Amino acid sequence: MERKQFLKSLGLATLVLPLMSACANDDEPTANNGATTGGDTGCVTTPSETEGPFPTKSPATLQMVDIRSDRTGVPLSVRITITNSNSSCTALENAQVDIWHCDKDGNYSEYGGTGMQTSDYTTYHFLRGRQATDSNGLAGFTSIFPGWYASRAPHIHVHVYDGSGKSLLVTQIAFPTDVCDTVYTTATNYYTKGKQDTSNAKDNVFADSLNTEMATVTGNINDGYVLTHTINVKA
16 A cells, blocks of 8 residues: 555646646745745635544654654754634634654654555654644644655644644645755755655645645754744634
């Protein structure tokens, strides 16, 4: 079974690609003041995306800010703001935010030893964590810049719940290609694989929703990067 079987069909990408080809950059919005960022999406609910194939098995047990565990890589500070699209996108306090992503080699914890991921990390819990949002709707995590694996653009998975544990949204966050290219071709231990094999525009998840799922990423290889992103949910 391939990972891409869990993703959206290629039909959506086929419809969107002709429209995106007219842009100067085929898979991102433009950069501002040195930071690559998504466009102004207004108060629109963030699209729902697939949770699999490697969702966190027991997220409530992983309440933590620093989710690196034993993983090494370029430092990444993740700052996610949750807003309520049912209330003019005001900040949503006490939302539970789960994130998970692969390590620099493209492997996920809690899974492995199969055709989908040969490296066995079933007893590990790295790069997974949960935080509650503050009064500004902000949840923060200390992590590393994720690597990539075949047929997917680099990404972070996010599952948002309300304070009572009700699921509000499962979505994903995309990374600017220029930043990824820098990390994957110059950072120690990343460049062994080189650039990702799938662009954001051709990714089965992001092809139809990139403008609302693209993060703003600032920083550099030496000092690390900061990812900021806003997710609008119906609460």
